[in-house]
Amino acid sequence: MHFSSLIIVVLSFLLITTSGLQAKEPYKIGAILSITGAASFLGEPEKNTLIMLKDQINKAGGINGTPVEVVIEDSKSDETQAVLAAKKLIEKDKVIAIIGPSTTGESMAVIPIVTAAQLPLISCAAGAGITQPVSERYWIFKSPQYDTSAVEAIYTYLKKNGMTKVGIITISTGFGDSGRKALIEMTGKYGITIVADERYGPKDSDMTTQLTKIKNAGAQAVINWSVGPGQVIVTKNWHSLKMGIPLLQSHGWGSKKNIELAGKAAEGVIAPLSRLVVWDKLSEKHPQKSLLKRYSSDYEARFKSEPGTFGGHAYDAFMMITEAIKKVGPDKQKVRDYIENNIKNWPGTGGIFNMSPSDHCGLDKDAFEMVVVKNGDWEILK
Amino acid sequence: MSVFLQFLFSGLTIGAVYAMVGLGFNIIYNATSIINLAQGEFVVIGGLLMWLFSESMKLPFLISALLAILFTGLIGLLMERLTIRPVKKKDLLLMIMITIAVSIVLRGLLMFKFGKDPYTYNPFTEGDPINIYGAYIQQQTLWVIGITSLCIILMYLFFNKTMLGKAMKACAVDPTAARITGINVERMVMISFVMSAMMGAVAGIAVTPITLMEYDRGPMLAVKGFCAAIMGGLGRGRGSVIGGFIIGILESLTAGYIHSGAKDAVALIIMLIILFFRPAGIFGSKTIIDLRRF
Known part of the structure; x- marks a missing residue:
């Protein structure tokens, strides 16, 4: 062995042992996100958000002087992978709490394991079944708004x-399935009648047929429930058919990218959107304004793209968990109790949260603003 | 009446996309008997490169289109050189597997370069959709139909009237016999990949304003395009076009008169029924299929 390589070996050995002595054992938070696969549009901004927040909190000295480590696992948008990731986080990494998974299906798959292992989980998916019935969801919370709340805002x-x-x-x-279910479920409460119930596939290229049927059924408004290219194609078709009735989109519409892609066809489209999308239109006094501004601008500066509401779900989950650890220490039971009882009037990106033993989401239809597209920009409807 | 027309136009729009993709399958098939399952990725590459050149780099329309077609052709060339040619054992099934692998790699690279968002650019001609008896048809659909027709004519002339085209067809039927008559089989295979990549790019450029384009649209396009091609008869240009339009119109009419949730299933079932009675497709000949290796 050369003398120089010997020195390198000795030095690196010293470096490893000494640095190990200095640093405190970090608080470990786990995350299961759909970074690749079909739901990657969710997992990507969520991952970025967590990395950014972790860096910010550690730069500021960590939680009470202890650094935070986020162990991020890619579930590849697959239930089985999500379960394996949850097992790894619980058994190998021994995390205090878990953020995610990104989709409802994956969240439902990991609930039994997390419940058995007794640690808090804040899902980034919207399905109502994640937190209900609350008696069987002692350890489970979620940060996105309910689909039914978006429907209620529309109705x-x-x-x-x-x-x-x-x-x-x-x-x-x-x-789309859970949106459709919520749309049908809420009709009674608001006295709405659904006169046409149409579907389309995620890669379909033309929805004119379905829209024509809706128009001929005598509808006074069209409600589209989708994310991805579908919502832009529906918007373009709605515009070219000159339907003469308003088009409403789900809360998945909230990206400037959609306006760009649909161009002038997007004018007049109405949707219930999270305030994260329209933070610059809020009044200075709004309790969410300053945090939305900081999160949005930090994210855009670092990743050169919008965080979108999905990144916001990870933001809210991370903030709740770190606040809990800061207040009550890294104890799983205490962290859970803190989130359930002390997240009250708590402004996050998704809305103003009010957690309680009977509601593990803490958001209702007031989390949304009805927003219309006007001159290529959002405008809040009063 | 206007409702039926509207369903029909919607079907034409959907079908035009399938037909255009289906055409690309025929070129490689005609020269090698390989079903290139990366054909959908060629379409995506064409659409995304067109966006890159025309929207991101602000190049003029025709230059962007030309560059997008040439670059995609280059990718077809690389695909043939790097993955098909080096294979020692020229087994058809093996080579089809390789095209699946290439499609996965290409999708990964596309995601790396373009991210997961959809892209689009303006239709070739601006303006309102055309109103015919109360039904609307997008101008871009007419462009796609026109370009598809032009491609069929060019392909027909190439494969039937030029020496190069005839030589390519000979390679597919019997490579050994083709080689004995002095045809450079390797070169024909290479040309077929370049051509079909370029055909994919043309399709991508034409359909992106209608469908939007994102990195993982390829497999769906390939599946529907392949259905169109086998329904019309593999290797037959007009066959895949007719097949594409039939599937598109079936989907649209099912969505219109039965239910939109059942459209894919009904269209595929009718396709299976047609293939049951005509295994070689509507325009395909059973004798030719039997003569081929695959």
Whole structure:
């Protein structure tokens, strides 16, 4: 062995042992995200958000002087992988709490393991089944708004404007299925009638047929429930058919990219959106304004793209967990109790959270603003 | 009446996309009997490169289109040189497997370069959709149909009237016999990959304003395009076009008159029924299929 390589070996040995002595054992938080695969549009901003927040908190000295480590596992948008990731985080990494998974299906798959292992989990998916029935979801929370809350916001708007007959068009994925269910479920409460119930596939290229049917069924408004290219194609088709009735989109519409892609066809489209999307239109006094501004600008500066509401779900989950650890220490039971009882009037990106033993989401329809596209920009409807 | 027309136009729009992709399958098939399952990725590459050149780099329309077609052709060339040619054992099934692998690699690279967002650019001609008897058809659909027709004519002339085209067809039927008559089989295979990549790019450029384009649209395009090609008869240009339009219109009519949730299933079932009675496709000949290796 050369003398120089010997020195390197000795030096690196010293470096490893000494640095190990200095640093405190970090607080470990786990995350299961769909970074690749079909739901990667969710996992990507969530991962970026967690990396950014971890760096920020550690730069500021960690939680009470202890650094935070986020162990991020890629579930590849697959239930089985999500379960394996949860097992690894619990058994090998011994994390205090878990953020994610990104989709409802994956969240449902990991709930039994997490419940058995007794540690808090804050899912980044919207499905109502994740936190209900709450008696069986002692350890489980979620940060996104309920689909039903978005539907309630839409129906409230329609009623206020005297429209009661709607045609719905939904994508045949988990997102569209749960949206469709919520749309049908809420009709009774708001006195809305669904006159046409249409579907389309995630890679379909033309929805004119479905929209024509909706129009002929006598609908007073169209509600589209999808994420991805589908919502842009529906918007373009709606525009080219000159349907003469308003188009409402789900809360998945909240990306400037959609306006760009749909161009002038997007004018007049209405959707219930999270305030993260329209933070610059909020009044200075709004309790969410300053945190939304900071998160949005930090994210855009670092990743050169919008965080979107999905990144925000990871933000809220991370902030709740770190606040809990800061207040009550790295104890799983205490962290859970803190999130359930002390997240009250708590402004996050998704809305103002009010957790309670009977509600592990803490958001309702007031988490949304009804927003219309005007001159290529968002405008909050009063 | 206007409702039926609207369903029909919607079907034409959907079918035009399938037909255009289906055409690309035929070129490689005609020269090698390989079913290139990376054909969908060629379409995606064409659409995304067109966006890159025309929207991101602001190059003029025709230059962007030309560059997108040439670059995609280059990728077809690289694919043939790097993955098909080095294979020692020229087994058809093996080579089809290789094209699946290439499609996965290409998708990964596309995601790396373009991310997961969809892209689009303006239609070739601006303006409102055309109103015919109360039904609307997008102008871009007419462009796609026009370009598809032009491609079929060019392909027909190439494969039937030029020496190069005839030589390529000979390679697929019997490579050994083709080699004995002095045809450079390796070169024909290479040309077929370049051509079909370019055909994919043309399809991508034409359909992106209608469908939007994102990195993982390829497999779906390949599946539907392949259905169109086998329904019309593999290797037959007009066959895949007719097949594409039939599937598109079936989907649209099912969505219109039965239910939109059942459209893919009904369209595929009818395709299976047609293939049951005509295994070689509507325009395909059973004798030719039997003569081929695959």
